[in-house]
Amino acid sequence: MKLGIYPGCSLTGSARDYNESVFAIAEACDIQLEQVPDWNCCGATAAHNMNKELSLALPARILAQAEKVGMTDIVIPCAACYSRLMVTQHELNNDPVLKNRVSEIIEMDFKGTTAILNVVQMIDKYVTPVLKDKIVKNFSHKVACYYGCLMVRPYKVLQYDQHEDPQGMDNVIRLLGGTAIDWGYKVECCGAGLTMSKTEIVGMLSGKIVKDATRRGAQAIIVACPMCHSNLDMRRPAINEYTKEKMDIPVLYITDAIGMALGIDEKKLGLQRHFVPVKMAEYIPPVPEPKKPKAKEPINNL
Amino acid sequence: MSRIGVFVCHCGENISATVDVAKVADDSSRLPGVVHSVDYKYMCSDPGQTLVKEAIKEHNLTGVVVAACSPRMHEPTFRKACATAGLNPYLSEMANVREHCSWVHDKGEQTTQKAFDVVRAMISKVSNNGALEPIKVPVTKRALVVGGGVAGIQAALDIANCGHQVILVERSPSIGGHMAQLSETFPTLDCSQCILTPRMVEVAQHPNITLYTYSEIESVDGFIGNFKVKIRKRARNLDEDLCTGCGLCTTKCPQKKIPSEFEQGLGFRPAIYTPFPQAVPNKPVIDHDNCTYYKSGKCKVCEIVCPTKAIRFEQEDTILDVEIGAIVLATGFDIKRSDFFPEYGKGKYKDVIDGLQFERLASASGPTQGMIRRPSDGQIPKKIVFIACAGSRDPAKGIEYCSKICCMYTAKHAMLYKHKVHDGEAHVFYMDIRAGGKMYEEFVRRAIVEDHVNYTRGRVSTIYELDGKLIVKGADTLLGAQAVEIEADMVVLATAGIANDGSEELAQKMHVSYDEHKFFAEAHPKLKPVETNTGGIFLAGACQTTRDIPDSVSMASGAAVKVAALFSSDLLTREPIVARVNRIPGPSHSTCVGCFMCQPVCPYQAIEREEIKDRAGNVIKSLARINEGLCQGCGTCVALCRSKSIDLLGYTDNQMHSEVLSVLEEAFV
Numbered sequence: 001m002k003l004g005i006y007p008g009c010s011l012t013g014s015a016r017d018y019n020e021s022v023f024a025i026a027e028a029c030d031i032q033l034e035q036v037p038d039w040n041c042c043g044a045t046a047a048h049n050m051n052k053e054l055s056l057a058l059p060a061r062i063l064a065q066a067e068k069v070g071m072t073d074i075v076i077p078c079a080a081c082y083s084r085l086m087v088t089q090h091e092l093n094n095d096p097v098l099k100n101r102v103s104e105i106i107e108m109d110f111k112g113t114t115a116i117l118n119v120v121q122m123i124d125k126y127v128t129p130v131l132k133d134k135i136v137k138n139f140s141h142k143v144a145c146y147y148g149c150l151m152v153r154p155y156k157v158l159q160y161d162q163h164e165d166p167q168g169m170d171n172v173i174r175l176l177g178g179t180a181i182d183w184g185y186k187v188e189c190c191g192a193g194l195t196m197s198k199t200e201i202v203g204m205l206s207g208k209i210v211k212d213a214t215r216r217g218a219q220a221i222i223v224a225c226p227m228c229h230s231n232l233d234m235r236r237p238a239i240n241e242y243t244k245e246k247m248d249i250p251v252l253y254i255t256d257a258i259g260m261a262l263g264i265d266e267k268k269l270g271l272q273r274h275f276v277p278v279k280m281a282e283y284i285p286p287v288p289e290p291k292k293p294k295a296k297e298p299i300n301n302l
Numbered sequence: 303m304s305r306i307g308v309f310v311c312h313c314g315e316n317i318s319a320t321v322d323v324a325k326v327a328d329d330s331s332r333l334p335g336v337v338h339s340v341d342y343k344y345m346c347s348d349p350g351q352t353l354v355k356e357a358i359k360e361h362n363l364t365g366v367v368v369a370a371c372s373p374r375m376h377e378p379t380f381r382k383a384c385a386t387a388g389l390n391p392y393l394s395e396m397a398n399v400r401e402h403c404s405w406v407h408d409k410g411e412q413t414t415q416k417a418f419d420v421v422r423a424m425i426s427k428v429s430n431n432g433a434l435e436p437i438k439v440p441v442t443k444r445a446l447v448v449g450g451g452v453a454g455i456q457a458a459l460d461i462a463n464c465g466h467q468v469i470l471v472e473r474s475p476s477i478g479g480h481m482a483q484l485s486e487t488f489p490t491l492d493c494s495q496c497i498l499t500p501r502m503v504e505v506a507q508h509p510n511i512t513l514y515t516y517s518e519i520e521s522v523d524g525f526i527g528n529f530k531v532k533i534r535k536r537a538r539n540l541d542e543d544l545c546t547g548c549g550l551c552t553t554k555c556p557q558k559k560i561p562s563e564f565e566q567g568l569g570f571r572p573a574i575y576t577p578f579p580q581a582v583p584n585k586p587v588i589d590h591d592n593c594t595y596y597k598s599g600k601c602k603v604c605e606i607v608c609p610t611k612a613i614r615f616e617q618e619d620t621i622l623d624v625e626i627g628a629i630v631l632a633t634g635f636d637i638k639r640s641d642f643f644p645e646y647g648k649g650k651y652k653d654v655i656d657g658l659q660f661e662r663l664a665s666a667s668g669p670t671q672g673m674i675r676r677p678s679d680g681q682i683p684k685k686i687v688f689i690a691c692a693g694s695r696d697p698a699k700g701i702e703y704c705s706k707i708c709c710m711y712t713a714k715h716a717m718l719y720k721h722k723v724h725d726g727e728a729h730v731f732y733m734d735i736r737a738g739g740k741m742y743e744e745f746v747r748r749a750i751v752e753d754h755v756n757y758t759r760g761r762v763s764t765i766y767e768l769d770g771k772l773i774v775k776g777a778d779t780l781l782g783a784q785a786v787e788i789e790a791d792m793v794v795l796a797t798a799g800i801a802n803d804g805s806e807e808l809a810q811k812m813h814v815s816y817d818e819h820k821f822f823a824e825a826h827p828k829l830k831p832v833e834t835n836t837g838g839i840f841l842a843g844a845c846q847t848t849r850d851i852p853d854s855v856s857m858a859s860g861a862a863v864k865v866a867a868l869f870s871s872d873l874l875t876r877e878p879i880v881a882r883v884n885r886i887p888g889p890s891h892s893t894c895v896g897c898f899m900c901q902p903v904c905p906y907q908a909i910e911r912e913e914i915k916d917r918a919g920n921v922i923k924s925l926a927r928i929n930e931g932l933c934q935g936c937g938t939c940v941a942l943c944r945s946k947s948i949d950l951l952g953y954t955d956n957q958m959h960s961e962v963l964s965v966l967e968e969a970f971v
Binding site: 155156162163164165182183184185187188212215 | 767773
């Protein structure tokens with residue numbers, strides 16, 4: 001199985017660990033990931049704040065490059081890149097005039113037919129079907145899956161999962177033998193780009209997320225976005241300042257969890273690169289007590 | 303040779319602003335067959351009509367063309383004027399130069415030319431018109447009311463009090479509808495059941511009303527004044543004459559833990575049950591899905607305890623055939639349930655409830671005897687958050703329209719809660735407060751000022767549970783979208799009102815149109831709000847759009863008047879615009895070859911088979927015959943007839959042909 005991959009800037013830089021774990025599980029599941037040739041910046045948050053045509057032309061060129069070499073599916077591990085490419089494809093496919101204009105700008109044909117997959121979609125489509133036979137040891141941990149903003153919104157464009165209460169990663173965790181908790185901050189904001197300019201706001205926003213996961217007994221937070229990861233993991237000092245206590249809950253990529261279940265070496269997954277050490281005790285969910293025969297139904301027996 | 307009069311209307315400036323009406327009239331006067339042509343400022347006015355009438359007499363006209371607005375507006379006006387002047391009304395035609403011309407084009411020669419083309423086409427058509435006589439059909443003076451909520455009850459009572467027979471059909475085991483579930487009503491806070499149950503009893507006792515509960519409409523055939531309806535009376539598994547409604551069976555039934563529909567799942571009922579104590583009729587039904595006997599073949603406790611031996615396990619559904627003159631649809635509405643909202647827990651939090659559930663909690667006859675207690679643990683909530691517009695005015699996820707009743711019932715809920723739990727805190731999140739109605743705004747003010755309900759303008763983004771509390775996160779948009787977080791004990795969602803389950807299917811059975819939200823469509827949003835596009839079928843209450851009790855009741859009375867008006871004469875006059883199979887003297891009788899291709903395509907089942915016999919009684923030919931009472935003049939059979947044996951009166955092939963040709967002739971000249 002051959003798939004295209006668009007790494008963007010973060011996967012070759014601050015999210016090297018994410019890149020390593022994506023490639024590690026792909027290799028374990030016989031997926032060959034091939035980079036989009038001569039790829040460029042997706043524009044990130046800067047381009048679409050300044051110039052609409054630029055913000056569409058940059059992702060369109062990446063997609064056109066993929067089309068040129070006949071890539072039909074491309075995986076985009078970074079949620080921000082995923083969002084930019086999805087938004088571009090959606091806008092251009094719905095506006096033929098703009099599509100022509102952008103084609104002129106990039107001096108390339110743009111068809112808009114590529115299937116763009118985020119990491120969870122790639123897992124659903126290509127990893128899950130072969131997962132069962134490959135699991136070496138269950139991922140027996142109680143975790144909080146955190147989706148953040150860009151993986152599930154805007155729903156109109158992405159049409160992926162339930163944007164208010166997504167379940168994609170929760171389902172993967174359950175398949176790995178783990179426990180995914182129901183919690184309150186699944187799709188709340190981590191502070192995103194304020195990490196550079198207003199670190200204390202990231203400390204507060206990410207702090208709330210880390211705190212809620214911890215108080216509900218989660219042993220790790222699972223993410224699928226380099227930005228979320230760096231805010232929850234690297235910005236732990238700012239978080240601790242907000243929470244006024246030392247939070248030691250590790251933050252894992254969903255691919256890390258799969259890699260651990262597949263028995264892949266921790267170094268290969270890049271776990272040693274995390275700021276918060278990845279240490280979790282085994283968690284065995286309690287067996288629910290058998291129902292007592294005549295439990296009082298409160299509402300009717302008041 | 304025909305003698306045609308042309309009357310061109312200015313319609314104030316509606317037509318004359320873009321069309322040179324004088325030129326149209328002048329050009330028309332030179333067309334063959336036209337003996338009189340004038341223009342006038344308002345042709346529909348009294349002097350305008352007089353112009354037409356006098357011209358008919360003076361010039362001995364054989365046809366009239368009025369170049370004005372759409373025939374939907376004024377065709378009846380001018381037909382009546384012609385009839386007064388002694389001309390057959392079907393010899394007058396409207397040339398639509400307003401909607402089809404002056405309103406949609408700019409001023410100019412071409413616009414005037416188009417108006418003239420339209421007039422010329424109608425002149426050609428009218429020269430081929432024949433005199434037609436209205437069709438008279440008898441009226442069955444019995445009405446059918448579908449749905450036994452407050453609207454259906456009101457319509458049935460009003461029609462019955464006019465002295466006409468009414469059949470009231472209700473799907474559930476009792477009449478009463480949603481109003482029977484409500485605790486108090488806004489804006490007076492009078493007890494809903496106290497004002498409704500006397501009406502329910504009146505229905506049951508009225509000599510002119512036949513009540514069929516636990517019944518549904520199976521099929522509807524026929525037309526205005528002459529519907530043939532099949533009603534499926536579902537088996538109650540009970541001899542209704544023997545049952546005294548003592549209720550012994552319901553207390554002895556071993557199945558006691560079935561969530562009650564009437565209590566919105568907050569209370570329980572047995573498998574043999576009456577939905578609520580004041581049910582009309584007060585006779586139980588057996589719920590086959592949950593009855594031990596129907597599941598395992600054993601039990602029959604109800605049969606054993608019944609003092610009058612009224613239980614009939616073998617009873618089956620019966621189909622009743624009834625003849626009906628008019629139908630009132632009053633099938634009501636439903637609401638979206640809390641499991642529709644993933645952001646509010648998608649139904650997984652027991653203490654996030656919908657408005658109807660709150661009504662049951664607040665109702666003295668409800669599962670908590672009117673104490674506000676939360677469903678999860680029966681505790682009295684000290685802080686309740688009410689969320690208005692849950693799913694309404696939300697084109698992204700819910701419905702785009704305003705459900706209209708929620709602002710008022712949310713104010714009522716908050717008020718009732720404050721009256722019952724004095725130290726409780728009530729918070730309302732709203733988009734806008736829409737309290738249009740008599741004493742409505744005052745009611746909402748009262749909730750805010752006297753009962754200290756905290757109103758926050760803003761949406762709630764999410765609700766999650768933490769340590770037994772519901773954390774409600776929202777924004778206060780009047781304080782610059784400041785984030786608000788409330789730890790609530792219970793949350794009540796004023797969920798969107800939607801069309802009732804099965805309304806689409808019923809609309810198709812009834813041949814009435816419905817809108818994109820599956821609400822039944824009225825014939826005209828302003829001037830025909832209770833009529834449907836199907837003659838003889840009327841609407842009442844929330845089946846047309848969500849509406850409150852006063853609106854439902856007034857609409858029901860309106861529909862009842864329409865029915866009474868229909869029943870006021872013995873014969874019904876119908877437009878003679880019907881299809882007809884041509885008949886010629888024997889031996890061939892008709893060009894119809896009896897292929898009956900037309901029969902299956904007729905949407906009104908109006909095409910019958912007629913057999914032509916010789917003197918010895920042998921069938922020599924089968925012909926199609928069209929029942930003039932059933933035919934609605936849609937023309938489908940005309941288009942399909944292979945031997946061109948069917949013609950639509952008033953729109954014959956000949957008329958249409960000459961109308962089209964006259965336009966084409968000019969175009970090719």
